[in-house]
Amino acid sequence: MxxxxxxxxxxxxxxxxxxxxxxxxxxxxxxxxxxxxxxxxxxxxxxxxxxxxxxxxxxxxxxxxxxxxxxxxxxxxxxxxxxxxxxxxxxxxxxxxxxxxxxxxxxxxxxxxxxxxxxxxxxxxxxxxxxxxxxLSGSFRAAVFGANDGLVSNLALVMGIGATGVGAQFVLFSGVAGLLAGALSMGAGEFVSVRSQRELLEATEPSNDADSVLPDLDLDANEVALVYRARGLDEAEALARARRVVEVAQAAERGIPYRRPAEPGELHETVGGAWAAALSSFLFFASGAIIPVLPWAFGMSGLPAVILALALVGLALLTTGATVGLLSGAPPWRRALRQLLIGFGAAAITYVLGLLFGVSVG
The missing domain is CATH 1.20.1260 (Ferritin)
Structure with a gap:
């Protein structure tokens, strides 16, 4: 060897x-x-x-x-x-x-x-x-994407308005108006979305209205199996489950504690509260949308204000993109750069349009 x-x-x-x-x-x-x-x-x-x-x-x-x-x-x-x-x-x-x-x-x-x-x-x-x-709750999802939407949409707005040649005060007012309009729209949309989703899920939940009559059913000839087939079980599984449910209910009639077995489909994804999601969406959109406005809010104007707004928003976009990347298990910097390119791309388009339709202020 x-x-x-x-x-x-x-x-x-x-x-x-x-x-x-x-x-x-x-x-x-x-x-x-x-x-x-x-x-x-x-x-x-x-x-x-x-x-x-x-x-x-x-x-x-x-x-x-x-x-x-x-x-x-x-x-x-x-x-x-x-x-x-x-x-x-x-x-x-x-x-x-x-x-x-x-x-x-x-x-x-x-x-x-x-x-x-x-x-x-x-x-x-x-x-x-x-x-x-x-x-992760719906509120967290609304927070991350609400902040990103606020960053991109208000950056595009102030870049487009600023490129037309209007005064710094007009850019500031436009940015604040965009912040409020967007935050209110996001909050209202999230509220309606979550409330509608919850109502839809509640409407599809199995009903317990028939529980009281279960002990009176014939053990071998009843329609309970049809209920389970309608809920997605195959015929053999539905028959077995129906027999078990009726047996348990009849046993409860004789004094044995009865607890209705969990039904297929009763557990669904937690979508969070509508008000919590709406408030989270409003606040985080506003927190993102305020960042592009900050240079003008502190009295800056012209090219220095534009450069600072781009720097602040760029840092925020990198942060939100990296966060999404981490949560998805993907390389965070790849997602961060993607967010940055999308945000700056939207701002560049509106800035060019602002230059094309620029006005002179007398």
Missing amino acids: TNSPAPTPRERKRWAQYLVNERAEATVYRRLAARRTGEERDILLALAAAEGRHEAHWLTLLGSEPVRLPRPNTRTRFLGWLAERFGSIFVLALAQNAEGRSPYDQDPHASAAMRADEKIHAEVVRGLAARGRRR
């Missing part, structure tokens, strides 16, 4: 980097688990244990603990910093993206089991991140 060739210094350096990264990732999952209870905590601790097995693999290849270890890579250190201070969906979203790009796919010294683990980890983290995204 021939001995394996001794690892090169370059290989040992790479293994040491893997080792510290695995340790750091296990710490991230343990920190997240400390903020959770129940099933989510158990899942995160299991992920940490799996990272520990990977750590042991690299330690075995190295032979012993290296005297000097490199620092974990920047991404893993950033995840650890977020997990320690914030936890929650942002870390999971970034971890989802990271787990999907494992370096083990191209490394012959990583075992097949480790490569498979990383693929499974990506799906587990995706599922945990999806839970967090579902817990």
Whole structure:
């Protein structure tokens, strides 16, 4: 039996980097688990244990603990910093993206089991991140996109008005009017949207009106199965469920505590309150729309006001775009640059139109 060739210094350096990264990732999952209870905590601790097995693999290849270890890579250190201070969906979203790009796919010294683990980890983290995204209320969605709408629409408005050559006061008044009109429109639209969605969901909820007659039904010949077939169950499932429901109801008649089983479709996505969503949308649209107006509000005018407005809005667009990117598990800076290009593109179009239709103020 021939001995394996001794690892090169370059290989040992790479293994040491893997080792510290695995340790750091296990710490991230343990920190997240400390903020959770129940099933989510158990899942995160299991992920940490799996990272520990990977750590042991690299330690075995190295032979012993290296005297000097490199620092974990920047991404893993950033995840650890977020997990320690914030936890929650942002870390999971970034971890989802990271787990999907494992370096083990191209490394012959990583075992097949480790490569498979990383693929499974990506799906587990995706599922945990999806839970967090579902817990985000309609108010949060209205906040993020309301602020972005306010930034883009009012920037386009003040750029277009300013390019016509009117005075600074007129630009300021136009920006404030655009802020109020847009915020009121967003708030009203969000209220109607959420209220309508809730009413639609309430109208589709199963009714309990027939519960009182269940004990009187014939166990083997009744139409309850048709109710469940109408709600989406196939014939066999509907028949089995109908028989069980009638049995439970008849047992309740004899003094056994009765609790109606949950019906298919009773649980739906939480859409949040209409007033909360409307107020959130109004406030965050206004908070975004005020930013392009600030230079004129503080007495600036002309090109300096335009440049400062663009700088302020550009920073805000990068922030909202990066936030959306983090929540979606995508590279945040790609989303941030996309938001920036869309916002500045709209402003550029209205600015050019303002120049074309410019007026001279006497």
